[in-house]
Amino acid sequence: MKIKNICCIGAGYVGGPTMAVIAQKCPHINVTVVDINEDRIAAWNDENLDNLPVFEPGLDSIVKEARGRNLFFSTEVDKAIDNSEIIFISVNTPTKTYGKGKGMAADLKYIELCARQIARVSKQDKIVVEKSTLPVRTAAAIKSILNNTGHHVHFEILSNPEFLAEGTAVNDLLMPDRVLIGGESTPKGKEALKALTDIYANWVPREKILTTNVWSSELSKLTANAFLAQRVSSINAMSEICEKTGADINEVAKAIGMDSRIGPKFLKASVGFGGSCFQKDILNLVYIAKSYGLDEVADYWEQVILINEHQKQRFSDLIVSTLYNTVSGKKITFLGWAFKKDTNDTRESAAIKVADSLLSEQAKISVYDPKVVAKQIYSDLDYLKTRSSEENRNLLQVHKDPYEACNQSHSVAILTEWDEFVSYDWQRIYDNMQKPAFVFDGRGILNKTELERIGFVYYKIGSGA
C-alpha cells in the first residue's frame, strides 16, 4: 500500500511533535494535523516559532524545516480525513468528570466523535490509528462505530501508543526505545501493520518496531505508565523513611540503581509526579481492574496514586510546620510551576496542590517559572474552585524575574527541577530574604553544603533538614 497522505486529529502535545517528526523524516508523505481549536492551529502556523503552542527543545527547527513543505496545520478536519489513507487519532482522553466512572474511567467522548466523523466523511478504505492512550479493548468500540455508520468502506484499526515524555519529546521521537503497533492478523490487518511499520522504518531501526495484537498494544501503554509512576511512588515512599532515619535518598537510589535488574533511571525523589497521564492512566487501569471484579489488583495500583497525593501533602505540611506552625501572611516563593523541567505543561503539576494547601493556610505565594505564563497558573488554581479567582489573584503573584519573586520572602520552595535554578546567585537571594531564610528543595537539585554555608535553613526531599 502506497501512503501519500496522513492526517492526525488533535494538534496537542502528542499530535504536534509526533507529526512534525514524521513529516521531517518522510518528505514524500504529506502530513496534515487538524484540530477544532482554532487558536491552537493558528499558533502552530505562527511565523514566530517562539509562539508554537507546545514548547519542546528542538521542536521549532523541525517545524521550520517541514512546515509548508509537507507538514500542514489546519482546522479543516473533514477535508484532511477525506484526503488521507492513514488517520491518527491523537485527541485528549481525560479522566471522566461525570456519570459512571467519574474520577476514574477515561472519557472517550472525543474519541467517539472522531470515529463518527471519520465514518461520515470517508469514501475510500482507510487505516485508523489509535495514537491516544486508551482503555484496553477501545478498538472494538471504534470498529463498531466505523463499520455501522460509514459508507461501507473498509477500516483497519491499529493501536500505536505514544511513549514520548514531555521535555524530551523530540529526542524520544527521533530515537525511540521502541515503536509499538498492534493490529489484527487478518490479511488486511497485516497489510495495515506493514504500511505503518514502513513509515516508522524511515528512521527507526526495524528491530525496534514491535508488532502485537491490538489488545496487548493498548494494555502495554497503560502498563508502561503504571510501572513508571510506581517507581516514582516507590522512591518517594522511601524518601520519607530516609528523612526519619538519616539515610539519604540519593545515596539509596544510587545503591539500588547499580543493580542491573533495577536500573538507575526514574529513581529521583520529588514532591510528587505530575503530568497529564500518570494519574489518569493509573485511575483508568484501576477502573478497568474493578470492572472485571479484580479488586486486589485495583487496590494495588491505586496505592501508587495515594502515595503521590501523600507526598504533595506532606511537602506543604512540612513547610507549615517548619515555619513555626503558621504561614498566615508569610511570603513563600515557588521556583517552578511546570510538572517537570523543559516543558510549559502544568497539567497535574505537584505545584498546584502544594500551592492550594498553602493558600488555604493564608500564605502569600510568589511564583517564578521560566516557561509557564501567569494566565495558566491562575487558571490551574481557579479550576480547583477552593476559593474565588479574585482571592487567588490577591494571594498569589506571578513574577517574570526570579530574584524579584524571592525578595522579602520567608521561604523558597523548589517545585520544578529547572536547570537554571541551580546556577542562581543564592547569596543574593539570601541577602534579600526574611531571616531565618528557609529553602524547601522538593526536587533535591541544590547544593546543601553551599546553601548552609550561605546561612539558609535547607531541607532536601529525602534527606531532611
Ligand SMILES: NC(=O)C1=CN([C@@H]2O[C@H](COP(=O)(O)OP(=O)(O)OC[C@H]3O[C@@H](n4cnc5c(N)ncnc54)[C@H](O)[C@@H]3O)[C@@H](O)[C@H]2O)C=CC1
Ligand atoms: N502529553 C503527553 O506527553 C502524552 C500523551 N499521550 C496521550 O495522547 C493523547 C493526547 O494527549 P495530548 O496531546 O497531551 O492532549 P492535548 O490536550 O494536548 O491535545 C489534544 C487535542 O485534541 C483536540 N481535539 C479534541 N477533540 C477533537 C476533535 N473531535 N476533532 C479535532 N480535534 C480535537 C483538542 O482540541 C486538543 O488540541 C492522550 O490520550 C494522552 O493520554 C501519550 C503519550 C504522551
Ligand SMILES: O=C(O)[C@H]1O[C@H](OP(=O)(O)OP(=O)(O)OC[C@H]2O[C@@H](n3ccc(=O)[nH]c3=O)[C@H](O)[C@@H]2O)[C@H](O)[C@@H](O)[C@@H]1O
Ligand atoms: O503517557 C504519557 O503521557 C507519558 O508519560 C510519561 O511522560 P511525562 O509525563 O511527559 O514525563 P516523565 O518524565 O515521565 O515525568 C512524569 C512525572 O514524574 C516525575 N518524576 C519522574 C522521574 C523521576 O525519577 N522522578 C519524578 O518525580 C516528573 O517530575 C514528572 O512530574 C512517560 O515517561 C512517557 O513514556 C509517556 O509517554
